[in-house]
Amino acid sequence: MSPLIRLLAKRLGTSVIVLIGVSLLIFAIARVIPGDPARIALGPNATTEAVAALRGKLHLDAPFLTQYGYFIADLFRGDLGLSLYTNRPVMADIAQFLPATLELVIVSGIMMVAIGLPLGILSARRRGSWVDHTVRLVTLLGVSAPAFVWAVVLMLCFSYFIKIFPIAGRISDTFSIPSVTGFLLVDTLLAGDIKAFGNAVWHVILPAFALALSGIGQAARLVRSNMVETYDKPYIEMAEAYGFPEKRIARRYALRPSLIPSLTIIGLDFAAMLGSAFLVEAVYAWPGLSRYGVAVILRKDLNAIVGTVLVISAVFLIVNLIVDLLVSILNPRIRLSQRAS
Amino acid sequence: MTAPTLKIENLKLGFKNWAGVSNVLHGISLHIKKGERVALVGESGSGKSVTARIVLGMLQQLKTARISGSVEFEGINLETLKPASRHALRGTRMSMIFQDPTSSLNPVYTIFALFKEVLARAEPGITSERARQRAIEALADVAINEPERVLDSYSFQLSGGMNQRVMIAMALANNPALLLADEPGTALDVTVQAQTLKLMSELVEKHQTSVLFISHNLGVVREFADRVYVIYKGNIVEQGATAELFANPQHPYTRALLSAVPRITGGGIPDLDDDPGQFLAPLVAHPSYSEKERLA
Numbered sequence: 001m002s003p004l005i006r007l008l009a010k011r012l013g014t015s016v017i018v019l020i021g022v023s024l025l026i027f028a029i030a031r032v033i034p035g036d037p038a039r040i041a042l043g044p045n046a047t048t049e050a051v052a053a054l055r056g057k058l059h060l061d062a063p064f065l066t067q068y069g070y071f072i073a074d075l076f077r078g079d080l081g082l083s084l085y086t087n088r089p090v091m092a093d094i095a096q097f098l099p100a101t102l103e104l105v106i107v108s109g110i111m112m113v114a115i116g117l118p119l120g121i122l123s124a125r126r127r128g129s130w131v132d133h134t135v136r137l138v139t140l141l142g143v144s145a146p147a148f149v150w151a152v153v154l155m156l157c158f159s160y161f162i163k164i165f166p167i168a169g170r171i172s173d174t175f176s177i178p179s180v181t182g183f184l185l186v187d188t189l190l191a192g193d194i195k196a197f198g199n200a201v202w203h204v205i206l207p208a209f210a211l212a213l214s215g216i217g218q219a220a221r222l223v224r225s226n227m228v229e230t231y232d233k234p235y236i237e238m239a240e241a242y243g244f245p246e247k248r249i250a251r252r253y254a255l256r257p258s259l260i261p262s263l264t265i266i267g268l269d270f271a272a273m274l275g276s277a278f279l280v281e282a283v284y285a286w287p288g289l290s291r292y293g294v295a296v297i298l299r300k301d302l303n304a305i306v307g308t309v310l311v312i313s314a315v316f317l318i319v320n321l322i323v324d325l326l327v328s329i330l331n332p333r334i335r336l337s338q339r340a341s
Numbered sequence: 342m343t344a345p346t347l348k349i350e351n352l353k354l355g356f357k358n359w360a361g362v363s364n365v366l367h368g369i370s371l372h373i374k375k376g377e378r379v380a381l382v383g384e385s386g387s388g389k390s391v392t393a394r395i396v397l398g399m400l401q402q403l404k405t406a407r408i409s410g411s412v413e414f415e416g417i418n419l420e421t422l423k424p425a426s427r428h429a430l431r432g433t434r435m436s437m438i439f440q441d442p443t444s445s446l447n448p449v450y451t452i453f454a455l456f457k458e459v460l461a462r463a464e465p466g467i468t469s470e471r472a473r474q475r476a477i478e479a480l481a482d483v484a485i486n487e488p489e490r491v492l493d494s495y496s497f498q499l500s501g502g503m504n505q506r507v508m509i510a511m512a513l514a515n516n517p518a519l520l521l522a523d524e525p526g527t528a529l530d531v532t533v534q535a536q537t538l539k540l541m542s543e544l545v546e547k548h549q550t551s552v553l554f555i556s557h558n559l560g561v562v563r564e565f566a567d568r569v570y571v572i573y574k575g576n577i578v579e580q581g582a583t584a585e586l587f588a589n590p591q592h593p594y595t596r597a598l599l600s601a602v603p604r605i606t607g608g609g610i611p612d613l614d615d616d617p618g619q620f621l622a623p624l625v626a627h628p629s630y631s632e633k634e635r636l637a
Binding site for chain 2: 233234237238239240241242244248252256257260330331333
């Protein structure tokens with residue numbers, strides 16, 4: 001068995017354990033929040049009998065572990081229960097809202113890597129020069145304000161004062177795109193509507209950039225500092241002494257060892273975007289899962305809370321899994337130590 | 342008479358800092374003839390390693406470095422060369438071996454990947470098959486029994502001694518005219534160091550490679566070098582044929598250096614004749630090997 005597949009299997013195993021832990025925890029926490037979900041859902045005018053009936057339907061009077069048992073049994077049938085807030089299956093809600101958030105976060109992640117990495121590399125290669133100083137100053141700005149501040153600032157600057165980007169939403173109302181995957185950037189292409197695709201891209205740029213800014217700054221600063229450290233290593237001096245071209249030294253000899261510690265943090269940053277996405281979604285009226293999550297927490301919609309948290313944890317774990325794999329591809333030490341175990 | 346492989350004249354180096362310029366080399370001169378093995382001996386911070394780096398042109402890119410004097414390689418003044426042609430000498434006509442072989446080999450690439458990169462310096466666009474062939478030959482030269490396994494390994498999977506052999510094989514793979522050995526194997530244990538130095542010494546003899554051997558280890562220098570320059574605080578204080586210099590050290594610093602070697606027969610760490618004022622006494626050149634005479 002290839003060491004990479006073994007690593008993957010190992011990490012998948014731990015991911016399942018983590019998911020079970022998370023589900024137990026959130027299941028318990030959701031039930032500790034004060035307030036009766038049935039009462040909140042039915043309103044103050046509902047009869048005691050109606051509330052009791054709903055509590056019975058939701059198994060709320062059963063012992064905790066029995067409730068968890070019902071939940072797991074439903075989960076294996078692909079059923080996360082009904083949302084009392086939207087009156088629809090939680091699965092359907094998540095299927096509707098998750099793609100919007102993922103689309104935003106993925107575009108942000110791409111921006112983070114596509115802008116942050118090259119900036120960090122440039123800064124490290126020209127360390128000590130004005131280019132380096134400029135990059136470090138600008139990226140510090142990106143890191144020093146949270147995403148929702150950037151969301152408002154960017155919206156004011158580029159949608160209000162200079163009207164080059166739309167103010168809110170995922171796509172203009174004039175387009176109607178059949179939903180296949182829920183990812184507008186994919187669906188518009190599937191529908192063969194280039195104009196709609198362009199429109200969706202135009203809508204996503206500003207919120208994604210606002211969300212990505214601190215990540216871009218982090219990535220650039222991290223890659224720079226790791227690379228500058230690597231540049232002091234004897235193997236870089238060896239590469240210079242043997243006259244390997246500067247570009248090659250930067251890309252192969254300095255960047256690759258530096259990417260290993262950087263990637264782990266970039267992966268965590270990427271996953272953390274799921275959290276900051278909420279405020280950005282609020283600012284840009286982006287119909288995503290984060291907004292849904294907050295709405296259901298405020299209404300103590302048990303099934304929806306557990307479902308949302310579970311899905312977000314799963315995304316988190318998947319991102320970490322991908323990062324682990326990338327790191328082990330980059331780092332022969334990790335790759336080979338898997339073989340030994 | 343052919344031009345010496347390396348001729349350094351009145352080389353000065355200073356580093357500019359906030360307080361002005363701190364001088365590291367105060368005008369050193371030395372030469373190495375073809376096939377000659379010359380040692381540059383001195384304590385840490387005496388300016389040995391920076392000399393090698395100036396020859397390769399690696400310090401010139403530092404904004405704070407102030408360098409004057411001339412470095413001639415095979416009769417060509419390196420300062421007159423364009424940066425690109427000077428850079429082209431690195432890894433092809435001149436190569437270098439470092440103190441700690443294991444940390445000098447990049448941990449994320451296999452030995453073969455690094456070897457190929459080195460070979461490509463002399464033969465751009467070399468194919469993998471040919472590079473492998475040549476790497477195997479080079480590794481056989483340094484008495485590595487399983488070249489295939491070594492080539493597919495990473496440096497952290499090999500022992501320090503093995504990495505040192507790999508380093509030597511890489512350094513000599515392109516048949517350079519000049520090998521700069523910067524305290525080779527100081528990070529290794531003594532027996533392994535002796536073995537690898539013996540290998541290196543046989544190889545450079547075979548290939549008629551000139552060597553600048555930088556060391557603070559007098560025992561090793563005595564075994565390895567034809568001639569010795571003793572450097573102290575950026576000045577060459579004594580020079581001469583190895584046997585002559587060891588038999589009859591003239592300069593106070595050389596004497597102190599020689600007496601500082603602990604004896605295996607005991608007697609504790611010898612007392613140093615600690616009079617740094619004396620150490621700055623003028624250059625002592627052993628008559629049979631004076632700089633002018635050899636270069637005439």
